[in-house]
Amino acid sequence: MSTTERRPQAVDCQSDPATAAVDGRLAVEVLKAREVPLGGPRAMTVRRTLPQRQRSLIGAWCFADHYGPxxxxxxxxxxxxxxxxxxxxxVSWLFSGEVEHRDTLGTHAMVRPGELNLMTAGAGIAHTEVSTPDTTTLQGVQLWVALPDADRNVDGAFDHYVPPQVHLQGGRARVFLGDLFGSRSPVHTFSPLLGAELTIEAGAHLDIPVRADFEHGLLVDTGTVTVCETSVLRAELGYVGTGADTIPVTNTGDRPARLILLGGTPFGEEVLMWWNFLGRTHEEIARYREQWEARSARFGQVQGYVGETQHLTAPQLPHAVLRPRRNPASTAGPMLTDKSGATVTVVDHPEEHRYEVFADGTAAGFSAYADRGDQRVVFHTEVAQEYGGRGLGTLLVAQLLARIRESGRRVVPVCPLVAAYLDGHPGEYADIADPVTPEILDWLQSRSTGSAEA
Structure with a gap:
């Protein structure tokens, strides 16, 4: 599947796995989807959970679209x-409908429910995807896996596999990649991975035995589940970090729930993703785009596609050099819990000069700052009204002070909330706190809120 956004962002896919257990319980980070049209006058809309601001990788899984019915x-x-x-x-996986696949290897295959179709792009490949005339309802997921540097220029390949159904107490599973519930997929991957469809009967509970060195994501196709008591709704993805050997999942609805379980060892490399290309540098991405537009032999030509457009035009590169959007997860602090029981993380966005607080994966507030030498001047904090009364502001300030201390900087509390927090913790931050002086206020006034260094 292509990402057809006309102004795609460059995403720096980095691995920053969280620890599964926080304060003795399994921590679950909920990633919400954004809707993306695939294009055309009657655009089919998909729901994208990877990549996104707070997390761009789960193992080597770097892209997840969910669509239908x-x-x-x-x-x-x-x-x-x-x-x-x-x-x-x-990785193409359907729940209903049928999709015709053609690629420049000469592959012509049908993607059907319960059947894995995995295409290895390697150094370069092109393909098409078209739902068949007999399809009335289309529903499924499209997933991408980042290839390690040592293998990213391998020859293209195509694998098809029909996994057997594994019957469980309270549900069933189909394991299309990796090993789970005694079922092992023979399909080759270039890093340790897990991919499985799980169905959990109404009201049933399932303890999923997993590898503790994997991080995992549970993408909900239908129904509502709790993952260790954290609710994950349809089209959301519940993330569990490394360290868990069992993931407890309960179907809280009155109908069967269907999920996709993704897992893998943390991916130890940085990957630059722009449009449909995964590379490492701006120059590499620009070369791929140029070669695609020139109909280079790198990608070849798809035979047998009868659509009106025989070549999907690549978006224009931005005028500036592609600089990877920093993965906020790489600057995230520990997972916390607010007064409502939501999982909270605080992330430093140095390129935006702000700390951001997330509640169950949703941005809920921020603190803005500007750096003046070794001083971090925090001048504004706000929490969205719908998140008021949950203690998010206090958690945000406590974490930003901890991060400032770790960085070796000093804090200047222009923001009243930060100043009040320091007053309420006399002596605790005296070693890193500097007073607000007229000189600093004049300096701050003369600068835009987006400035970085003095």
């Missing part, structure tokens, strides 16, 4: 013209 008579279904990929593997 779509009435093909209304949406027009899926019709993605020839488009390229580099440095990744695509």
């Amino acid at each position: 779509d009435d093909v008579s209304l949406t027009g279904g899926m019709d993605v013209p020839p488009h390229p990929h580099t440095g990744l593997q695509t």
Whole structure:
């Protein structure tokens, strides 16, 4: 599947796995989806949970789109013209409908429910995806896996596998990648991975035995579940960090719940993702784009596609050099809990000069700062009204002070909330706190809120 956004951001896919256990309980970070149209006059809309601001990788999984159930008579279904990929593997998994796949290896295959289709792009490949005329309802997921540097220029390949159904007490599973519940997929991956479809009966509970060195994500297709008592709704993805050997999941609804379980060892490399390309540098991405637009032999030509567009045009590169958007997870502090029981993380966005607080994966507030030599001048904090009364402001300030101390900087509390917190903790931060002086206020006034260094 192609990402058809006309102004794609450069995403720095970095691994920063969280620890599964926080204060003796399993910590679950809920990643909410954003809607993305695939293009066309009757655009089919997908729900994207990876990559996003607070987390860009789960193991080597770097992209996750969830779609349907779509009435093909209304949406027009899926019709993605020839488009390229580099440095990744695509994983297609359907719940309903049928999709025709063609690629420049000469592969012509049907993607059907319960059947894995995995395409290795390696050095470069192009393909098409079209829902078949007999399809009335289309529903499934499209996933990408980042290839390690040592393997990202391998030859292209295509694998098809039909995993057996494993019957469990309270549910069933189909393991399409990796090993789970005694079922092992023979399909080769270039880093340790897990991929499985799980169905949990109404009201049932399932303890999923997993590898403690893996981080995991549970993407909900239908129903509502709790993952260690944290609610994860349809199209949301519940993230569990390394260290857990069992993930408890309960179906809280009155109908079966269906999930996709993703897992893998933390990916130890930085990957630059722009449009459909995974690379390492701006120059590499620019070269891929140029070669695609020139109909280079790197990607080849898809044969047999009958759509109107025989070549999906790549978006224009930005005028500036592509600089990876820093993965906020790489600057995140520990997972905490607010007064409502939500999982809270505080993230430093140095490129935006602000600390941001997330509640169950949703941005809920921030503190803005400017750096003056070794001083971090925190001048504004706000928490969204709907998150008031939950102690998020206090958690945010406590974490930003801890991060400032770790960085070797000193804090200047222009923000009243930060100043009040320091007053309420006399002596605790005396070693890093500097007074607010007229000179600092004049300096701050003369600068834009987006400035970085004096």
